[in-house]
Amino acid sequence: MADEVSLDARNPETLLRRFEPVVRFTKGEWFYPMDTQPYVRACSLWVSHPDEEAVCVVPAGHLALERLAQQPEDSADAVHYLKIPPPKEGGKRRFWARLLRRRGHDGPDWPRETFRAGRGRLARVGYVSRLADALFSLTLLARGRVPGGDVEGARVLYGRLMEREEHYGYHGRVVRQDGWIVLQYWLFYAFNDWRSNFFGANDHEADWEKVFVYLSESESGEMRPEWVAYAAHEETGDDLRRRWDDPELEKIGEHPVVYVCAGSHASRYSPGEYLTELEFPLPRAIAAVRRVARSFWYKTLRQYSDEYSAEKPYELFTIPFVDYGRGDGLSVGPGQDREWDPPRLMMDPLPTWVSGYRGLWGLYARDPFEGEDAPAGPMYYRDKTISQEWYDPVGWAGLDKVPNRTEELGVILIRQAELETRCTRLRSEIQEKSARLKALGTEAEATRDRSHLRKLHESQKRQIKELSREVETLRADLSNDEVLHESLEEHAERLRSGERPPARAHIAHAARPVSEAENRAGRMAQLWASISVAVVLLTLIGIFHYQRQHLLSALVFAIAVFAFVEASFRRRVTRFIGSVNIGLAMVGALVLLQHFFWQIIFLTVLSVGLYILWDNLREFGR
Amino acid sequence: MYRQTRLLGVLLILQVVALVGFGAYLFFTIDWDRIMALANEGEITVPKSMEHQVEQAILFAIFFLPPAVLLLLAGFGFLLLRRRGWLLASVAQGLTLLACLFYYPDPRPGFTYPIIAYCILMVLYLNSQGVRVVFHSKGMTPVSRGPETTRGG
Numbered sequence: 001m002a003d004e005v006s007l008d009a010r011n012p013e014t015l016l017r018r019f020e021p022v023v024r025f026t027k028g029e030w031f032y033p034m035d036t037q038p039y040v041r042a043c044s045l046w047v048s049h050p051d052e053e054a055v056c057v058v059p060a061g062h063l064a065l066e067r068l069a070q071q072p073e074d075s076a077d078a079v080h081y082l083k084i085p086p087p088k089e090g091g092k093r094r095f096w097a098r099l100l101r102r103r104g105h106d107g108p109d110w111p112r113e114t115f116r117a118g119r120g121r122l123a124r125v126g127y128v129s130r131l132a133d134a135l136f137s138l139t140l141l142a143r144g145r146v147p148g149g150d151v152e153g154a155r156v157l158y159g160r161l162m163e164r165e166e167h168y169g170y171h172g173r174v175v176r177q178d179g180w181i182v183l184q185y186w187l188f189y190a191f192n193d194w195r196s197n198f199f200g201a202n203d204h205e206a207d208w209e210k211v212f213v214y215l216s217e218s219e220s221g222e223m224r225p226e227w228v229a230y231a232a233h234e235e236t237g238d239d240l241r242r243r244w245d246d247p248e249l250e251k252i253g254e255h256p257v258v259y260v261c262a263g264s265h266a267s268r269y270s271p272g273e274y275l276t277e278l279e280f281p282l283p284r285a286i287a288a289v290r291r292v293a294r295s296f297w298y299k300t301l302r303q304y305s306d307e308y309s310a311e312k313p314y315e316l317f318t319i320p321f322v323d324y325g326r327g328d329g330l331s332v333g334p335g336q337d338r339e340w341d342p343p344r345l346m347m348d349p350l351p352t353w354v355s356g357y358r359g360l361w362g363l364y365a366r367d368p369f370e371g372e373d374a375p376a377g378p379m380y381y382r383d384k385t386i387s388q389e390w391y392d393p394v395g396w397a398g399l400d401k402v403p404n405r406t407e408e409l410g411v412i413l414i415r416q417a418e419l420e421t422r423c424t425r426l427r428s429e430i431q432e433k434s435a436r437l438k439a440l441g442t443e444a445e446a447t448r449d450r451s452h453l454r455k456l457h458e459s460q461k462r463q464i465k466e467l468s469r470e471v472e473t474l475r476a477d478l479s480n481d482e483v484l485h486e487s488l489e490e491h492a493e494r495l496r497s498g499e500r501p502p503a504r505a506h507i508a509h510a511a512r513p514v515s516e517a518e519n520r521a522g523r524m525a526q527l528w529a530s531i532s533v534a535v536v537l538l539t540l541i542g543i544f545h546y547q548r549q550h551l552l553s554a555l556v557f558a559i560a561v562f563a564f565v566e567a568s569f570r571r572r573v574t575r576f577i578g579s580v581n582i583g584l585a586m587v588g589a590l591v592l593l594q595h596f597f598w599q600i601i602f603l604t605v606l607s608v609g610l611y612i613l614w615d616n617l618r619e620f621g622r
Numbered sequence: 623m624y625r626q627t628r629l630l631g632v633l634l635i636l637q638v639v640a641l642v643g644f645g646a647y648l649f650f651t652i653d654w655d656r657i658m659a660l661a662n663e664g665e666i667t668v669p670k671s672m673e674h675q676v677e678q679a680i681l682f683a684i685f686f687l688p689p690a691v692l693l694l695l696a697g698f699g700f701l702l703l704r705r706r707g708w709l710l711a712s713v714a715q716g717l718t719l720l721a722c723l724f725y726y727p728d729p730r731p732g733f734t735y736p737i738i739a740y741c742i743l744m745v746l747y748l749n750s751q752g753v754r755v756v757f758h759s760k761g762m763t764p765v766s767r768g769p770e771t772t773r774g775g
Contacts, residue, residue, distance in 0.1 A: 304749050580716055581745045588719055
């Protein structure tokens, strides 16, 4: 648990304001970070028990942050959740407005800007992903999901609040953990409308996102920013964080810049459109076969692997969604279009709405995948356990193994001292055991070829074998420790001279926006992407119905035509031709194998035999 | 770097020579004198075996002449222009394999098997890392940033 220590002279609010982020949104965003108080006041509180209708325990307008922790009618399996009041406008108009992706005329004039999608997400991926996407959409009919009217309810609620007076706020917390001072900026949004308004994977009422800044304190007491971590979907670990001097991290003064994706509110370091993919892992056996085949193909046969195939080996089994983090809309932060309100602190003392309310902050849709259920508060996961971001913000971003700049030389010295002690111990142990080994060797030499000492000699040989192995291990350990000590010394030297390790060495898979070249696609390509799955399915049905006598050739022809059309639209004709050739080469190899099986075996054995003969003769000739 | 392309050029021209050789063999095994004599005698039909030979030779020309032309162009492209012709060579290998695998049903004529084997090796070579890197290497374009912000430390 992070030891939450009062920062004495360093006022948490001052620290938070000093490094507060500049948040840039996409044009057409509906919901911005807000204070929780007006949201909670407008919501009703509900409780759901398994196999029972949910019950409203506090009606809308009677709730306040301070009362949230009371959680009436609690029981073992109860789920408490807030609910945004439904809009009062006529349902029919809302339906058509939703269908045409236009907001109704009633209610507040919100949002003030319109979103333009640009190139459709389906134009960026292949047929299988499009088919998987269609199936995913169908599953929404069976799964629990947020009703379509809820986003309208949230729009009306949020729009009215913003019409009254615009506020942009975050919730702050400052903690010390493992030598780090972590500034936590918790951003609360009234609604995640990624699916409804931005063609994304899910919708849910309420959304909690976070940006953490990690500071170290120098010996003179100066606060130094070293790392930042932005939350994006459910990602955790090393890939989340960037070092303060990383060229990818944009800053305005001491304020890190965050690009917030439209609807999903995922936070990104660079502006652009991100292809977020839901991945469906292959069954283990198939994945193993695929791995072996790929290794043979790329490593043994040294076949070409372009950037695309290297990065997305499992592209066939993903569903694409675009995260629009363009940063071309409103900018909130110091010196920007809008400024932050003073933060609502979640510390000293910890507010009861944070620690006491374990329910959800919006509708509980009973979605088995939880994508449509509202999130819990900053301190908890949906299952009411304490979230890692709260109790271990350093480990959440993978910083638990990284000493800060004030500590790192000290850590190296301590480790070097440990290694020196260990090396001394190992050396004396090796000396002692080597002496014993030599003595045993001499004894074994003396007892060799003496029939009456046969058993003793055997025992000595066993001991020698064991002791040799031990000495070998000790020498290997000593060698490793000496090399490590030397490496630490060099590392310390580099640090002393002001050199820093590479800023991005810890990142395994950095989320990157889709390139401009990938974004370019004509309207025909987008139209094709929208209709292709249906056309393919209809064609297949047509072939099965009308071309049964030439089923195989008709299917091969149709698949080839569709693949070519797709490759042309996606500017991958070269890749397509390469793939077709590889497929044909495989069929050709099978044909040859079938016709010349024994000849191939004979030739292979003959080649191996000749090679061995040549190799041996070469050795003989030297 | 250009050793690969020269080697490819030579291999492709060798393939053309082999295809032309097979074609020439098919045409020269036909007894054209006898066909001309039959034609002079006013015979409308030719013997079945001869008809099959002529048909095979003509089909060979139809199926393998376009890829042979492409291979020749690609081969000279590799030898003279260094980095041109990968797509032509690939299309030609694909067309040749298609003809050998799908047009000739069982029993396939004997000459198709060495062509298939050669094409397989050429497809693998054309798709190998060393060759593809020579033909598809592209430069990276840096992304421009707004002037008011700073990046890094």
